[in-house]
Amino acid sequence: MTTPQLPDLARPDAGTTLISEWMVDTPDRQDRAGRALLGEWSELSARFRPEAFLRLSCFAGVDGRVLLCVAQWTSDDAHLAFVREHRAEMVGRIDREIPGIRRPGLVRYRLAHTVVPDDACDDTTDVIVARAESEPASDAARWAEATADRLRTTPPPGMGVAHVFVSADRARGLLYAPVTEANDVAGARLYRLLGTVAGPSAGVDGAGPSGAESVF
Template identity: 85%
Template sequence: MTTLQLPDLARADAGTTLISEWIVDTPDRQDRASRALLREWDELSARFRPEAFLRLSCFASADGRVLLSVAQWTSDDAHLAFVREHRAEMVGRIDREIPGIRRPGLVRYRLAHTVVPDGAGDDTTDLIAVARAEGEPASHAARWAEDTADRLRAAPPPGMGTAHVFVSEDGARGLLYAPVAQANAVAGARPHRLLGAVAGPGAGADGGRPAGRGSAF
């Protein structure tokens, strides 16, 4: 089994963190879609070398229905410029290969809090717990993020690594990303396992590796 390195979501050069879900419905389609996504980004990164692209990490939900993508870029403007030029072709190729993928949309996040439990170590896991607060006034998302970080600092779940709490750019959503040793470590959070990652030209010290594959559930 190959265990891939989780992304560093607190890296200083990541001006934006972009998180999206693809609803694929079955484990087989989840696997095929993840391979296609990683292949496309690996090829685009090698061909066009966007210096603002740091890393794309692809995670599988435990129920086999969803792919979660976590992308790090130096800025929103750089990301938007690149996808305006290349996204339609890339998505078209993937949809011809795996028809019927549903894409609720991409959310642009900013890091609000980082929680480092005593003895935290993320190197031995490829499993994360993800929880969200959505569809609320901006003040609620910010409070949710602060309350979530305070709760994890006061009583970190056993086996939790360095956790990150985000608030969306529009202030309407909150998200918790926490490396964990077991799927049910964080109450109310959904487990996802790292399937692979593409390191961009700007990856630098992040240590990401191109288009690797992790273990499945």
């Protein structure tokens, strides 16, 4: 099975980027929940072929306790219409298999800045994610701009192309960056890509129609 590739978070057809965490508590549950999530989305994408669904990427927190889900859709409205019809059944199947998963909630993000270091290397499946939570709108935007400026001036060693987001409600900021070595970005958490599901059209970074890639 092919090794999955990190998503292109700057792809122009992605009108929204949806990021959420699942609290799973143990490495075994993390592994099982990741398999179940990727399997469910692969099946849904193949069966219903939602053209607005571009890609789902599932990451494992290196502490073995968390799954990070990064989904790209053409619009929030298209995503909401699809999940209203299919999410409850999908999540129900996963929860019957792995009871007790906690889901704090999904945040809808818009790309604000992309930073390309001179020696950027994206040949990795590791990423760091740092957040500015529950900030006023003006502070979240300023955080995003300041974070991007700092990375342009002094990018951490081993950082790939970094993306800085502001939430659709303008209340949160988020940094996502591939890394090839440990770094000291304040407040960042390290995740490793488990697998991806490409949408029915696959697009510029897909694996083919309804393509699924996994390291399991």
